[in-house]
Structures are given as structure tokens and as C-alpha cells.
Amino acid sequence: MILELDCGNSFIKWRVLELSEATVRAEGIAGSDIALIESLVALPGLLLTRCRLVSVRALEETDKLIAALVAAFGVAVSCAASAQEMGGVRNGYDDFQRLGMDRWLAMLGAFKLASGACLVLDFGTAATADFIGPDGGHLGGFICPGMPLMRNQLRTHTRKIRYDDAAAERALERLSPGRTTVEAVERGCTLMLRGFVLTQLELARGYWGEDFTVFLTGGDADLVRDAAPQARLVPDLVFVGLAMACPLS
Numbered sequence: 505m506i507l508e509l510d511c512g513n514s515f516i517k518w519r520v521l522e523l524s525e526a527t528v529r530a531e532g533i534a535g536s537d538i539a540l541i542e543s544l545v546a547l548p549g550l551l552l553t554r555c556r557l558v559s560v561r562a563l564e565e566t567d568k569l570i571a572a573l574v575a576a577f578g579v580a581v582s583c584a585a586s587a588q589e590m591g592g593v594r595n596g597y598d599d600f601q602r603l604g605m606d607r608w609l610a611m612l613g614a615f616k617l618a619s620g621a622c623l624v625l626d627f628g629t630a631a632t633a634d635f636i637g638p639d640g641g642h643l644g645g646f647i648c649p650g651m652p653l654m655r656n657q658l659r660t661h662t663r664k665i666r667y668d669d670a671a672a673e674r675a676l677e678r679l680s681p682g683r684t685t686v687e688a689v690e691r692g693c694t695l696m697l698r699g700f701v702l703t704q705l706e707l708a709r710g711y712w713g714e715d716f717t718v719f720l721t722g723g724d725a726d727l728v729r730d731a732a733p734q735a736r737l738v739p740d741l742v743f744v745g746l747a748m749a750c751p752l753s
């Protein structure tokens with residue numbers, strides 16, 4: 505069995521594939537290294553042979569996680585590394601190593617699935633947009649605060665915005681103007697993200713007319729789905745790219 509990990513700034517997304525790579529045997533989201541290992545240890549019949557991971561975390565943090573995986577399961581771990589070109593996609597950054605690895609892998613996955621121009625929108629801790637032309641050339645992208653950062657900035661830097669996660673979830677059942685603080689903040693930030701999506705779509709149309717595929721991914725992709733009804737929601741887009749960057753043969 506193969507363990508795949510996508511270590512974002514807030515959560516570790518994980519899944520276990522059968523060796524054939526065709527079947528997802530188990531998957532989840534963990535808030536810490538320890539929680540991840542606990543979830544894996546609890547899986548009946550787990551027999552890991554390989555592990556591949558992508559991380560946007562600090563090198564020391566990632567190394568610590570790798571050491572914990574080796575200690576717990578005795579697996580060899582391969583880590584996705586930056587590249588100037590892969591899978592027909594050419595990294596557009598001035599310094600290719602500076603581009604976030606999650607963005608790079610999502611782009612590889614998107615270009616593989618679309619075989620043409622694409623706009624990749626990822627809603628995690630940060631919200632990111634990346635533009636890949638029909639020839640695989642990466643035009644570059646944008647980075648903004650995502651939903652967790654926007655709401656936490658408001659909660660941290662104002663005196664009177666305080667509410668819990670359950671209230672936040674209820675507030676998003678509608679997007680009419682809020683009549684409570686939690687509604688006003690949660691709906692306001694959601695509309696900011698939707699505005700971000702609409703702007704990226706406009707830019708993409710400027711480049712490619714209607715001839716491009718939009719991909720939505722990341723834990724908060726559902727929040728903006730209505731703003732891009734034409735988009736393909738691919739929650740495991742980073743994992744599609746991870747398999748390309750870390751083949752196990």
C-alpha cells in the first residue's frame with residue numbers, strides 16, 4: 505500500500521492507495537503529525553510499502569514528519585521536488601524553486617486532465633490562482649489570504665468579533681446581508697473569495713476566450729463553487745500531480 509500526504513499550512517491531507525494505485529483504500533485530514541499517525545495506526549490491515557509527500561511547510565517540520573513516518577511504519581518516503589519543467593508544464597516563476605509545491609503539483613494535475621489551457625484555483629489557508637497556457641507555459645499566478653486567514657485576522661485584530669466554529673457553519677447557509685456579527689463576517693469573506701474567482705475568470709477569458717478549463721481544489725473550494733459553475737471540482741488535484749512528480753516504479 506502507498507501512503508500519500510499533502511502537507512498544507514493548516515492540515516495534512518492523506519490517503520492510502522492499493523499498490524496498483526487504482527483504489528483509494530482510506531483517506532482523511534489530520535491537524536497534526538501525531539493525529540495523522542494515530543489515524544493510520546488505527547486502520548485495520550495497513551501494510552505500507554511506500555510513501556510520497558508534498559509539503560509547503562518548513563524543511564525542519566517536514567523532516568520531523570518524515571522521521572516519524574519512518575519510525576512508525578518503516579517506509580521509504582519520497583518528497584516531491586521543484587522542477588523547471590514536468591508533464592509538459594513549464595514553471596513560470598523567475599526562480600522556479602520559489603513556487604509553492606502544492607501549486608506546482610496542482611498545475612501538473614490540471615494540465616494532465618485538461619490537455620489544454622487551464623486556470624487552477626486552490627482555496628486553503630491561502631487562496632491561489634495559476635494560469636497555464638495551451639502549450640503548458642505557466643503565466644504565473646496570484647496569492648491571497650484564504651478563508652481561515654481572513655476570518656482569523658478579523659477575530660484577532662478587532663475587539664468585538666468573536667464567535668465559534670459552529671456559528672460560522674450555520675452563518676453560511678445563506679449569503680444575504682448578515683444580521684449578526686458571525687453572519688456578516690462569514691458571508692463577507694465568502695463574497696471576497698467569490699470576487700477573487702470572478703476576477704480570475706475574467707483574466708483567463710482575456711487570454712484564451714472560452715477555450716480553457718477551470719479547476720477548483722482545496723478544503724474551501726465548495727464556498728466558491730457557485731461563482732464558477734463551469735469549473736471542475738477536483739479535491740485530489742494535488743495528488744494527481746504528486747503521482748507524476750514521484751512515480752514509484
Ligand SMILES: Nc1ncnc2c1ncn2[C@@H]1O[C@H](COP(=O)(O)OP(=O)(O)O)[C@@H](O)[C@H]1O
Nearest residue numbers: 512513514515533627628629630652722723724
Ligand atoms: N474535514 C475537514 N477538516 C478540516 N477542514 C476542512 C475539512 N473540510 C473542509 N475544510 C476546510 O478546509 C480549509 C483548509 O483547506 P486546506 O486545503 O486543507 O488548507 P491547507 O492546504 O492550507 O492546509 C479549512 O478552512 C476548512 O474550512
Ligand SMILES: CC(C)(COP(=O)(O)O)[C@@H](O)C(=O)NCCC(=O)O
Nearest residue numbers: 512513560602603604606628629630
Ligand atoms: C501560497 C501557499 C502559501 C499556499 O499554501 P496553502 O494555502 O495550500 O497551505 C504555498 O503554496 C506557498 O507557501 N508558496 C510559496 C510562495 C509562492 O508560491 O510564491
Ligand SMILES: [K+]
Nearest residue numbers: 512606628722
Ligand atoms: K494546499
